[in-house]
Amino acid sequence: MLRLRPAYAAVPLFIATCLAAVLSACGGGGGGGGGGGNTTPPVTSPALNFTPATVTASVTAGTSQTLSVAAAVVRPGDFSNATAIFALLTDTTGVILPSAQVVRDSDTQYHATLQTAPTLAAGNYKGSFSVKLCRDNACASQFPGSPMSLPYDITVVPAGQTTLTAVPAMPLTASVQSGGAAPASVTVAITSGGRSWTASNGGASWLKLSATSGNGDGSLTVSYDASGLAQGDYSSTLRIASDTQNVVLPVALTVLPPGLVLGSSSVTFNAVNGAPVPSQIISLDTDNKISTGFTAASNAAWLAVSPTSGATPATTILSVDPTVGKLISGSYSGAVTLTASNQTARTLPVTLNLTPAKLQTSVASMAFGGPYGRDFSSSQSLTLNLNTSTNSWPWQLDTLPSWLGANVTGGSVNQAGTTLTFKALPANTGLGANSAMVTATGKVNGDSVTTQLLFSINKDAHKLLPSEVAVPLISVPGWSRLTRTITVADNYGSFGGMSATSDQSWLVVAVSGNKLTLTADPSQLTDDSLNTATITVTASDNDVTALERIRVSLWRGAAKPAATTTAALPYTNLVADPLRPYVYAHNGGAYIDIYNVYTGRKEGTLTGFSSSLGDMAVTPNGDSLYVVDINNSRVTIVNLAARSISAQLPLAVAGTSNTRIRLIRPNGVELLLLSDGQVYLTLDTKRLNDLPLSGGGVMAISADGKRLVQQSETSSIKHTSVNLDYATFGGGTLFAAKVNAASHASPGTQGQDVAISADATRIYSAASAPKSCAIMNTSDLGILGYMAIGDAAPNNIKVSIDGRIFCGGATRSGNSDIYMYDSAGSKILQQYKLSTTGKLLLPRQMVLSGEGWVLSAITDDGTVTFLAIGP
Structure with missing residues (x-):
């Protein structure tokens, strides 16, 4: 037996195996040889047979689909004296990810698992991968039958569009005695997402279809008519087409001699x-x-x-x-x-x-975990059948991988078939992609007949995700927020219980199902003190290995905040801390001041920055402050607990005064987003693929970090919506799909600010005209209503944690600058005036404290005003 000696690269991927480790390539020519110069070498057939012969898939834009290919060695003797075999798949178009896996099933059988690139735009991709089998790592010499071509035909449909599928109840393979009864008909289930479809039989008169067209999901019946056919093998295809998508199913009929x-x-x-x-x-x-x-x-x-x-x-x-x-x-x-x-x-x-009888399955492969590696809630079924008519024979499955369970692993089967149901057991495998080839064996008289099933699993890290990772609590005379209930979700959708602990005696936590109730006791604390605690959440499910931590702060104030407090130093940029009762303000210079919004006092100053600062953002848990360093093409990171610079994040494209930044946590993974589309993983500052944004502008993020809306800051307003997710497999993968239905021009002029409701069902837009903040639905940006703000030109919009909406605008008259609406946006609850001297509210410089009870804003004279809003 030859030893496996793997060597790895990105794409192409080298793999040394003991026999033809499929899907390979090397560069270079063939072996030596003697003879005269005029001798024509014999033509050698391909060294491998691929199943399927063409890699086909229909994939939704922004996602990755796992594809499986089996390869059988045609001539094992060609490799009998080889000490090592190097194999490579060359993809010059970027259709697949560089994480292909090759697994040896036997000396003559291999399979490979490929994943389509999630960055492919909608469209059809056709071509061939080049496959080579080489005698050495440099591929100076190839084995007979190499190189080979593996065709592919991949259709990428836009996000939100349903993929066309056609699934037969059993394989479209039949045999009939000449002059005998026709084989049983087969039903083909068609899923088209409401679109019309057509069906064709490839021109085969013996292949009968009950329908050649339809609308929406449906089915058709395939039947066979062997009348007048001579004995022999007949083949054709059943093609289902809808718009740009096609599903092609091979059909075979054997007419046996009488x-x-x-x-x-x-x-x-x-x-x-x-x-x-x-x-x-x-x-x-x-x-x-x-x-x-x-x-x-x-x-x-x-x-x-x-x-x-x-x-x-x-x-x-x-x-x-x-x-x-x-x-x-x-x-x-x-x-x-x-x-x-x-x-x-x-x-x-x-x-x-x-x-020989044929043992067949309705599908050749199954993939578990879904595109994000978290969908393990449902099982998948297939039909196993044996073309022995009504006679039944015993069958048995090989040992299944530890991460896969089945309702049955053996029994008896005939032409009618038996149903096998499989369910993934993700707790029994590691992160990333894994695959296994399983053989089903039927015992028919003296024959052992087999068929192979390829199973694959994508597994993301199993996590518990609290709905809030920063919880600000307040205790001042007349105002009190001392309890908070947080919902904890399981990213697999299989919540299995949890426990939680607090590291401070003044804070207790109670667990009830998937909810945490936090209760603070301020009596232990001194007046005018900021106190912090950490809640550690531990899952009962052993598959969830990472602990989740929730930051909690409690401000105990000696007095209720004044209705209005100001900080007179000139500032141009403001950001709120989601955890502490603080805002951070700068005027574009080398320092950032810290203010307590409840007292209006300056709590400190952050220093060590360059002389030209831009936009700021705070991490959702309040751990760090990020600020754009315009002069040095980087983002400076500040540890807010230590109040010192902790790191510098170099930017691939320099930021400007118009660059906006946001910090989000899709699937619990913290990312830094820039308005020009740049994305960085904050854990290690690794740059990820750019987002499909539209040239800059202010951004709003949903509470779960999975929906982004960007609004242009130009005279004509354009919104761009992107669905986001992040999975740890494949070295970490960012999924970003533009939502076309919610990405287009919108009414109004001179976009200023944008916000998203807590439940991500509504988008709120502030633009200079009309003099109202717009309410839009998230799905297609349809206008649901307007929130008028008098004579002010809207330039700020914020939504508090309790759902109240704050629309602010610039006005020099005696009218109010800021209007507070109820959560429906239909009723004005209160109006506020920032300046008595006619100063204007600056665009995008209105922020809310974490609990939403104090509003801070900058006017064009550089003054920061703190407004006590209250519960």
């Missing part, structure tokens, strides 16, 4: 081993037409004759039984000896031709 009754010459039985074999009738007579007695005897155990005696003219029935002796498929010879009185004995040759 059992031949050649008078008294010979008889032939042709049958599938294990299927019922029709008997044949032989007529007997004497050539002189005189009745005489006869006897009949068989010389083979599997051949029976009845009756064994009688008088001519007569008929005798020949029947065969392959279960006698448990025959293997092949050709068998026997004879019936007919002896008549006063006649020479005659021998009737009988031939039995048995073809």
